[in-house]
Ligand SMILES: [Zn+2]
C-alpha cells in the first residue's frame with residue numbers, strides 16, 4: 001500500500017495557540033496527526049511520522065527520512081498566523097501534488113466553513129526537497145480564536161476528512177476504525193422440512209392407495225385442510241372424503257390437527 005509520511009509542525013520555538021495557553025502549533029498539529037494515523041492505518045496505508053521532539057532546524061532529517069523511505073505522499077500539517085479563517089494548501093508546482101491538494105480541498109470543504117485555497121509555493125524545503133509529491137497544509141489560523149477553537153473541537157473530523165482525501169488520491173477504500181462491527185448475520189432459519197422432516201415411506205404404499213385416497217394425500221402433503229375444503233378442491237363427495245380420511249389416518253398417513261384439520265404425517269420416496 002502507498003506510504004504516507006506525516007510531518008506535523010516542528011518549530012524550534014512553538015507558536016502560541018489562541019484556544020489554550022497550554023497549547024501551541026506543534027502540540028495541536030501533533031494531536032491532529034494522532035487522530036489521522038489510526039484512519040490511515042485502518043485504510044491500509046503505511047505511515048511514518050516525523051517524531052514530535054525533532055524540532056527546530058532538523059527539518060532536513062524529516063525530508064531525508066521521507067525520501068529514503070520512498071514515501072508516496074509527504075504530508076505537512078501546520079496552522080497559520082495572521083488572524084485569517086481559511087485553509088491554505090501549498091504545493092511545489094502544478095504536478096501530481098496539485099491534484100492531491102484538490103482532493104484534500106474537496107474533502108476539507110465538506111466539513112470546514114472557511115475558504116480552502118490551493119497555492120503553488122516552491123520556496124518551502126518540504127515541497128522543494130521532498131522526492132514524493134508533497135502537500136503543505138496550513139489548516140486553520142492559530143491566532144483566530146474562533147477558527148482555532150473550531151479546529152480543536154473537530155480534530156477527529158478534520159483527520160477523517162483528510163484520510164478520505166488520501167484514499168481518494170490513491171484509489172483506496174476508506175475504512176472507519178471507529179465504525180461498530182457489523183452485526184453477525186442471523187442463523188438461517190431452517191425450512192420446516194429440514195427442521196422436522198416427515199418420516200419417509202416407500203413409494204409402493206402410495207401406489208397401493210385408491211385413487212381418491214392418493215388424491216387426498218397429495219392435497220394434504222403441503223398444507224392442512226378441513227374436510228369441506230378437500231371436498232371443494234377435489235369434487236370427491238363429502239361422504240367418500242370422510243371415509244378416505246378415516247382410512248388414511250388409521251394407516252398413519254395423516255395427522256389430525258386442532259379444528260378438524262388434516263395434514264400429511266409421512267412423505268413418500270420420489
Ligand atoms: Zn492548540
Ligand SMILES: [Zn+2]
Pocket residue numbers: 009011025078079080
Ligand atoms: Zn507552522
